[in-house]
Amino acid sequence: MLFGRRRTWAMLAALALVPVLVAVAVRIEDPGRDGPPFLGSITSNGLFVSLTAMTVSIPLFLPLTVGVVAGDTIAGEASLGTLRYLLVAPAGRLRLLAVKMAGAAAFCLAAATTIALTGALVGAALFPVGPVTLLSGDTVGLGGYAVRLGLLVLYVALSLLGLSAVGLFISTLTTVPVGAMAATVVLAGAAQVLGQLPQLEVIHPWLFSAHWLGFADLLRSPLDLGSLGENALLQLAYLAVFGSLAYGRFTTKDVLS
Amino acid sequence: MTPQVGAPLAVETRGLSKVFGSQRAVDDVSLQVPRGSVFGFLGPNGSGKTTTIRILLGLAAATEGEVRLLGEPMPGRGAVVLPHVGALVEGPGFYPFLSGRDNLRRLDAADPTTTPRTRRTRVEEALERVGLSHAAAKKVHAYSLGMKQRLGLANALLRPRQLLVLDEPTNGLDPQGTREVRHLVRSLSEDGTTVFVSSHLLGEIEQMCDSTAVMSAGRLVWQGGMEALRAEGRARVRVRTPDVAEARACLAGLGLEPDLEGPALLAAPLVDGVATEQAVAALVAAGVRVRGVEVSGETLEDRYVALTGEGFDVAG
Ligand SMILES: Nc1ncnc2c1ncn2[C@@H]1O[C@H](COP(=O)(O)OP(=O)(O)O)[C@@H](O)[C@H]1O
Ligand SMILES: [Mg+2]
Numbered sequence: 157m158l159f160g161r162r163r164t165w166a167m168l169a170a171l172a173l174v175p176v177l178v179a180v181a182v183r184i185e186d187p188g189r190d191g192p193p194f195l196g197s198i199t200s201n202g203l204f205v206s207l208t209a210m211t212v213s214i215p216l217f218l219p220l221t222v223g224v225v226a227g228d229t230i231a232g233e234a235s236l237g238t239l240r241y242l243l244v245a246p247a248g249r250l251r252l253l254a255v256k257m258a259g260a261a262a263f264c265l266a267a268a269t270t271i272a273l274t275g276a277l278v279g280a281a282l283f284p285v286g287p288v289t290l291l292s293g294d295t296v297g298l299g300g301y302a303v304r305l306g307l308l309v310l311y312v313a314l315s316l317l318g319l320s321a322v323g324l325f326i327s328t329l330t331t332v333p334v335g336a337m338a339a340t341v342v343l344a345g346a347a348q349v350l351g352q353l354p355q356l357e358v359i360h361p362w363l364f365s366a367h368w369l370g371f372a373d374l375l376r377s378p379l380d381l382g383s384l385g386e387n388a389l390l391q392l393a394y395l396a397v398f399g400s401l402a403y404g405r406f407t408t409k410d411v412l413s
Numbered sequence: 414m415t416p417q418v419g420a421p422l423a424v425e426t427r428g429l430s431k432v433f434g435s436q437r438a439v440d441d442v443s444l445q446v447p448r449g450s451v452f453g454f455l456g457p458n459g460s461g462k463t464t465t466i467r468i469l470l471g472l473a474a475a476t477e478g479e480v481r482l483l484g485e486p487m488p489g490r491g492a493v494v495l496p497h498v499g500a501l502v503e504g505p506g507f508y509p510f511l512s513g514r515d516n517l518r519r520l521d522a523a524d525p526t527t528t529p530r531t532r533r534t535r536v537e538e539a540l541e542r543v544g545l546s547h548a549a550a551k552k553v554h555a556y557s558l559g560m561k562q563r564l565g566l567a568n569a570l571l572r573p574r575q576l577l578v579l580d581e582p583t584n585g586l587d588p589q590g591t592r593e594v595r596h597l598v599r600s601l602s603e604d605g606t607t608v609f610v611s612s613h614l615l616g617e618i619e620q621m622c623d624s625t626a627v628m629s630a631g632r633l634v635w636q637g638g639m640e641a642l643r644a645e646g647r648a649r650v651r652v653r654t655p656d657v658a659e660a661r662a663c664l665a666g667l668g669l670e671p672d673l674e675g676p677a678l679l680a681a682p683l684v685d686g687v688a689t690e691q692a693v694a695a696l697v698a699a700g701v702r703v704r705g706v707e708v709s710g711e712t713l714e715d716r717y718v719a720l721t722g723e724g725f726d727v728a729g
Contacts, residue, residue: 157519161510237506238520241568244470244502245523246495252523410473 158225158259159266167221168270174217175209175275183282202279203288203301207375209275210268210312214368218267219344222316225263226323227337229256230406234331234413249407253324257399260320261313268312272305294377304374311371311384318364318394319344325402331413364394422481423448423576423607424469429478431464438464440631442478446609446624451602453618453639454611456628457721462611463503465628466580470500483575496526499574501582505565509554513545513564516553521571539567544593558585566597577601579610583617595621615717629721643713650689651680652696653705663699667692683708 158164181187182198182205190196194207230253233239242252279285288301296304323340330336347365350356360366367387373380424446431439439461446452456462467473469480471488480487485494507516517536521527527535540549543563553561562585569577579598583591598608598621612618618625618639625642627635635642650669654660655677664671664681669692671681683689689708696703 160515236508237504238508239506240467240470240472240502241500241506241520242523243472244495244498244500245520246471246491247523248492248525251525408474410467412467412473 158263164225164263167224168266171213171217171221171267171270172274174213175205175271176278178209178212178275179205179278179282197289198279198283200284201288202281202283202285203276205279205283206272206275206305207308209271210308211369213271214312214315215348218271218312218316219319220341221267222260222264222319223323223341223344224337226260226320227327227335227340228333229260229324230327230402231330231333231336232327234411235333237413239413240411243411250403253328253399253402253406256327257321257324257395260324261317264316264320265309265313267316268309271312272309276305290375290377291372292376296377304379307374307379307381307384308371311374311387314384314388314391315365315368317391318398321395321398321402322364325398325405328402328406328409362390364390366390421448422446423450423483424452424609425481426465426469427479429465429468429480430476431461431468431473432476437631439468439475442628442631442633444626444633444636446607448607449602449605450624451598451608451610451622453622453625454609454628455613455615455618455625455717456611457613459630460613460628460721461631462613462628463580466500466502466578466611469578470495470498470502472502496524496572497575498578499569499571499576500578500580501562501565501569502578502580504581504584505561505568507553507561507564510552512550512552513556513560513567514540514549516564517568517571520568527572535571539570542570542597543567559587559590562586563590566594570601573604574606576607576609579608581611581613583612583614591617615714619713627717627720634720642716645716648683648708648710649680650683650692651678651705651707651709652692652703653678653707654696654701654703656701659699660696660701660703663696663701664692667695677704 178195179198179202182195186199187195192208192212194204194211197204198208230239233242243249287295287297289295319340322343323336326339327333327336344365347363351360351363351365367383367390370383370387373383422445424444426442426444429439429442430437442465454462464473468475469482469487471491474488482494483497487494508519511519514536517539518532521532521536522529537546540546543566545560545563545567548556548560553564556564562582566582569579583594586594598610602608610618610621622639624638625636626633651674652660657673657677657679660679661671664679667687668684669681669687671679674680689706693703693706
């Protein structure tokens with residue numbers, strides 16, 4: 157259903173544009189050592205396009221699209237008047253929430269995959285491709301790089317689960333989808349701002365955005381999955397808390413739309 | 414488990430109330446809808462029909478009172494009961510970016526008890542039944558209001574149902590569509606489906622239903638057979654005379670309450686114990702020049718207006 161919508165594909169297309177822009181910009185003018193991480197490495201190895209594109213998308217683009225999808229889950233159905241028909245079908249309120257959360261998670265995975273794959277393809281088309289030098293100085297072949305890119309996609313998709321759960325909860329509070337989308341995106345921004353204030357250091361590990369850019373461990377040798385595990389725990393905790401809140405709210409809510 | 418097929422009432426509520434802020438949108442409503450009936454839920458705009466229907470279907474929680482649908486308590490047993498209930502609530506709701514057919518398929522899939530294998534045929538049959546087959550592939554945003562309403566009806570008919578709850582099903586339909594809905598309701602009723610249909614239009618309920626409940630400002634003001642509602646209206650006697658003042662005094666002496674309906678026309682509801690001929694004899698004896706007498710039953714519309722109040726004030 158989510159993937160039967162033109163809007164979903166438009167957002168994925170917009171995400172695919174990020175690596176394309178990165179690659180084309182570097183092609184036109186070699187950046188030297190300035191700019192976002194990995195950018196300077198692109199001219200020597202096109203595979204780095206994926207990493208650069210992912211890094212620049214994480215703070216804004218990815219949360220934006222995830223906010224739209226997660227904020228729309230319940231409020232979107234309510235505003236179309238389809239929510240009441242789903243419930244008398246009867247879809248079951250818990251089941252509906254679970255399906256909606258699963259849809260949002262699938263979108264997170266699709267979004268991260270889109271950026272990684274488009275990046276690799278565009279990079280390979282515009283630049284030389286070869287064994288990749290990792291942050292630890294070791295070099296891996298294409299197969300090894302593919303594994304790490306797969307893990308990176310998983311990491312980023314996982315990173316966005318907490319935000320999706322928050323969006324799902326907000327979506328049960330209103331019948332105005334745009335409101336729920338905006339609130340979710342604003343929270344994503346707020347979490348990142350809070351994450352940059354040193355005075356609030358105590359809460360930093362608890363922000364859902366705490367590990368968003370912490371995927372460097374995946375690009376070292378030997379492979380360290382510690383940060384992936386930590387991030388997974390945090391995101392699952394958000395999923396549990398906000399999933400429960402959404403459940404508590406949605407199963408007792410009068411559907412009057 | 415299927416709902417108790419033997420339960421004599423398709424819908425039963427006891428002391429149902431719903432409070433919105435300070436307003437009692439539904440106030441102590443006890444409905445009894447017999448199985449197999451076509452039941453009209455009649456009331457002006459804002460009288461609480463849709464709110465009651467939402468509570469029946471488990472969409473909203475009652476502030477007080479109980480609901481049984483097909484013999485099972487709601488909302489507790491919704492997962493068991495609702496597959497046997499088709500509903501149209503407060504107008505249709507569809508995804509504008511999907512075709513009519515795809516909308517129905519999706520709603521059918523939302524019910525975990527449906528069989529995916531028969532989905533395709535059931536959807537086509539439902540579309541056929543409401544006359545939408547030719548527009549099934551069109552996106553719903555290109556549908557007219559009447560077409561959406563038909564699609565809403567098709568959704569209620571996706572599987573054989575024991576009970577249909579239709580909230581204002583003819584809204585937005587042309588006279589032709591309204592007639593089709595009447596035929597549809599009749600044929601469904603002949604198949605044994607109980608139909609609970611709400612409307613603010615007396616004429617519509619009168620033509621479709623065999624029993625009815627009348628709502629006014631959240632309260633149930635009448636409930637029973639359609640015939641009983643018709644019969645309950647009191648007959649009126651109309652007296653045409655130039656001697657209005659004398660006639661009025663004379664009729665009042667008999668215990669009637671005459672009103673002036675025209676320059677030389679008095680009308681009064683007849684009361685028990687006063688036959689028309691008695692009234693005429695008394696008028697003549699009092700020297701009133703009686704130029705015409707007519708007794709007529711109260712129209713159903715008079716009765717409806719008497720029950721629900723007159724004027725354009727919408728409750729709320
Ligand atoms: N979501 C709501 N919030 C507050 N009041 C409502 C809500 N829905 C309905 N009402 C009020 O409840 C009353 C009954 O409305 P409704 O059941 O829709 O009437 P009907 O269907 O008979 O036209 C109205 O006065 C309406 O203003
Ligand atoms: Mg209504």
